[in-house]
Amino acid sequence: MTGPGERPAVLVHRQRGAPPEVLREVCAGVEEEGVPAEVVDAPDGPTATALAHAAAQASRLEVGLGVDAAGAIAVHHGKLPGDRPVASGDADATPSDRRRIGRTAARVVKNLPLD
């Protein structure tokens, strides 16, 4: 078993208590685009954006997702300023919005237009 960040993958930093149904949709979005995703338990970060930024810093693809305990989501790129995520979603986002945010992360990796 390799450690997180060793394989090229979009890292998903999950706060303790992050809802599994949110993680499922987010990861499905990444997978549908054909990009590997890896979920990592993160120490308690303050916000989804901060979690995503840390994940992007750790990812070899420089792209990370953050899911906080409430289910809020963010996508980040390692070279962007910490307070400017690529995309984000509230805790009450619909499943298709969550899927779309996952897809956005993969599309940043693939250098394709985001939707």
Added chain:
Amino acid sequence: MSGRAPGGLVVGVDIGNSTTEACLGLVDPDGQVTYLGTALTRTTGVKGTPDNTDGALTAIRDALARAGRDSAEVRTVLLNEATPVISGLAMETITETIITESTMIGHNPTTPGGEGLGVGTTCSVGDLAEQPPGQPVVCVVPPGWDFDDTAAAVNAAVAAGVDVVAAVLAGDDAVLVTNRLTRPVPVVDEVAAVEKVPLGMLAAVEVAGPGRTIRTLSNSYGLATVFGLDPAQTRQVSPVARALTGNRSAVVVRTPSGDVTDRRIPVGELVLHGAGKTLRVDVDAGAEAIMDAVGRAQPLEDARGEPGTHVGGMLAQVRDTMADVMDSPGLPAVPVAEIAIRDVLAVDTFVPAEVRGGLAGEVALENAVALAAMVSTSRSRMQVVADRVSEGLGAAAAIGGVEGEMAVSGALTTPGVDRPVAVLDLGGGSTDAALLTRDGRATAVHVAGAGELVTKLVHSELALGDREVAESVKRCPLAQVESFFHVRHEDGTVQFFETPLPPEVYARVVVLTPEGPAPVGTRHRLDHVRRVRREAKRRVFVVNALRALRQVAPGGNLRELDFVVLLGGSALDFEIPDMIADALAPHGIVCGTGNVLGTEGPRNAVATGLVRAHAAAAVPAAREPVP
């Protein structure tokens, strides 16, 4: 008014379709002009209507303010006589693709699943369990099915011996389903109207590998092999094969009478009157045949379309619009029947149109013809404006001359230009040419089609859905956003940005507007957008430059022209002047963008020409006592 010094300030004002320009000059009694300043503002209202007064006054006051002069010093204001042409545009598709009985899905979902070809009987995912083992089945999944549930249902059926060979999904989860199958099969997704796929019919699903296109379903004999067709049936399905060419994935369902038709819409005949003859040309023969007929009917006296046909409707629409524009308050309405079309430019184009009967929003490129038409009007529409300007400014205002002649006079102030000189005014609705011979005779012509037609072609060929975007694609160079921090320009150079680019433009083709990069809403690559843009400009401006110059050149011979000066808004374009200069170079013509007064670029030619004409006319008049 006595007490005013002879000579005085003269303002030339050119009211154009989109901008109003002013030129302020001090004219000496001996006719010498000292240019004091120019101004440019947006035209208020439709050109040639009293609404133009506000814009004209703004331009005049701006020019005065810039020169530090007062409106009381103005002796006279000179307005252009508007070019007596109005133009209109129409576009009509001449082919139509129709899928009957929902037999074909040919689209490019961004992420199909699996790879290969699967042929079997269509069956809803809910009924998979009841299928007899050993029979090949294509599984059809309606919206709302989760990818885990779909994969589980298929895996269960396969385990029970049902031979599932392919799947068609409503949602966007082909890769997710394929990844969870015990036996991977080709999966096509994002089929919005999946409920219209007929069940219990023989169907073929093909998905090509990444970077490849389908091989079997886009080949007529491939379809014949898959469905066991005889030669007559193969002939019938060949449009299906053609419609699927270039796709990465496709579904074809064999139904008893399903078909794809590629129908030519009868557009009708264009009837051209001119040069003592009447010529008829079928519009679906294309632009080349139409322009050939227009060339043989020169000078054109009128053009009409067969009533009850598309072309009849197109020209009627152009005529109606023109009648509305030409109506001026206080004058009787212009009877539509009296409007004669004096020039037509036909351009072949294509329009991406959603296929009728398609299940996944398929788009087919349909052939179309765009027509620009132009009418002449004998009505002077500027006198009303002159009266109001006079009232508003407290100075005399008059019509100073005809646009084409004034433009050529103004163009002569461009350094390096001498008579004989021709100008090409690249406007919005029409392309105008004027020639000033060595002995000072001026002739002017107007041909239909200019900047607005270019915008329309770009708009429809790229299916942009937003005219403003089409306008900026026409005006500004393109770039490809390659990361959050850099773009690659269309010439291949790379530009770095210190602040990250917004996610809306990430990885997109953008136009570099003065306000920053703006996304172009298209799946096409930069090369394609660029080609469409340049082709639209070539088919309108290069074609019209040659057409118009041939009409003013002595004997129609372009070699008789020495200097061609490009004027008008489109002369500021970043590539049109080069394209025209390239086309004229083989004829030994010096061609370039004008630089009126050595400072104004291709702007202000008409306004400057008005001041020059007034000064020239003032010389003999100055010897007589001022009334």
